[in-house]
Amino acid sequence: MVKYSPTSTKSLILITGPSRSGKSEWAETLAIRSGKPVFYLATAQVDLNDTEWQARIEQHQLRRPANWQTLCEPVNLAATIAAYSANHCLLVDSLGTWVANLLEEDNETWDQTSQELIIILQQATGDLILVAEETGWGIVPAYKSGRLFRDRLGMLVRRIGAIANPVYLVTGGYVLNLCQLGSPLPQPTT
Template sequence: MKKLIFVIGGARSGKSSYAERRIKELQTNQNDVVYIATAIPTDGDMGERIKRHQEERSSDWHTVEQFKQFNKLKMEENFLQSKYVILDCMTVMITNLMFERYTDIDFETINNEQINELESFIEKEVNELIDVCKEFEKSLLIVSNEVGYGLVPSYRLGRIFRDIAGRMNQKIASRAEEVILVTAGIPLRIK
């Protein structure tokens, strides 16, 4: 991999806008960028949010709507020809993986063994993305939410999500050459 850049911040902090500006600064040719959009339009609000992101995104970029099985990128001609990959966003990806993995489980009664298995499953997907970009020498920019600044969630699903997302963020940050914290639209390089 050329470089792993991790952009993290709170909800509506400006992290996606910063990440997109950063990629535009790096981009040298049209079609240099593959944008991995992880959101699924589960309701009208999410559909509107996805639409806004699509309108703001550069038309030069090839968008892949995907949140798992990143080895399949090896078969995407646009991926193979690109120099840069942006994934927006890791916490949406984690949410999708949690609910896909356990469609019929009550997260209030899930046991620790199941939680550990879920986290391992999610970590495998994260590593697969990083590894496929490394194998094909792509610079990868991952956008994620900082989930540790708020109150402890009052319900178990929220705590499980926060813990898994927090640990994934730590693991990505440890592998990244750069970590950028965005707050109120202002980027701060912390690594």
Template sequence: MGDLIFLTGPVRSGKSRRAVEIATAWGDGVVFVATYRRDPDDAEMAERVRRHQSERPAAWRTLEAPATVSAALAALDPPPTGVVIDSLILWLADRFERDEAALDEWSRELETFRAASYPVVVIGDEIGWSPVPAEPSLRRFRDLAGFLGQRTAAAATEAWLMVAGCPVRLR
């Protein structure tokens, strides 16, 4: 069984950079799972995606926004030597309307990641550190993100908080 590593923290805290540093030790067979569904009208996000791609080794394979991450990984030949999933928040954004079903779906994904023969890094975001949003849907999203982060940290063999580029071990 591989390790499950959870990296969380605020925006621009160095989570993705740290995930790449960790996964580089796993060789050229790493698979990067991008949970963002591309929007052709969002040039700023396209630039973010391009920048992130340039920071990863060219040999890594990329899966873009698979419907079920674990099923997409199981279908790969050859299997990965390690996996980086970026990010839990974008994964949730694609399933936001499902509420509890999204929580259950992520729990099933976590079980599969823990049973995998390769290590997995999941990148999350701590979005609940700001004031309580006035908008009900934003409060619901923030709460779901927090619950997903808690479940991921509980399932992980390691959990890290990234702050200003510095990793702080949580467990």
């Protein structure tokens, strides 16, 4: 069994894996184990015309304990993270949705936005759990926006993985602590 026991007042955890792998459930388990009041930061944008999307959002909502506070922030992730207290656990679900929400940003603006997030994550003072999708394990998307999304999310997850500990991969019904099993690559330069 994978255990989570914070060794200080600060914990930056990254959970990644494929769709429907249990990433969010593992993040929720870790948030409960933190013993702190939990803020659930949802990056999804509600679309009442998309019933399948609404069902997914409702599934997540029903799983969460009633005493958790939900924050909905599809764009200003860094500022929202910066505003939370060290006495809380902040669960961000998900980075992939956040990247998709900002896909229209030009490369220079995206570089600034993602760098601002990395700086805020390094300065965070409480428990912070980030959920991120793995999108690059399949074919290269045939359309430009798909490739842009995959590349931006992949690089962001790599950059966060370099500063997070632990980093979990959830796949095939298992949770793997990559910090214990793997060797880190050098921090990416871009």
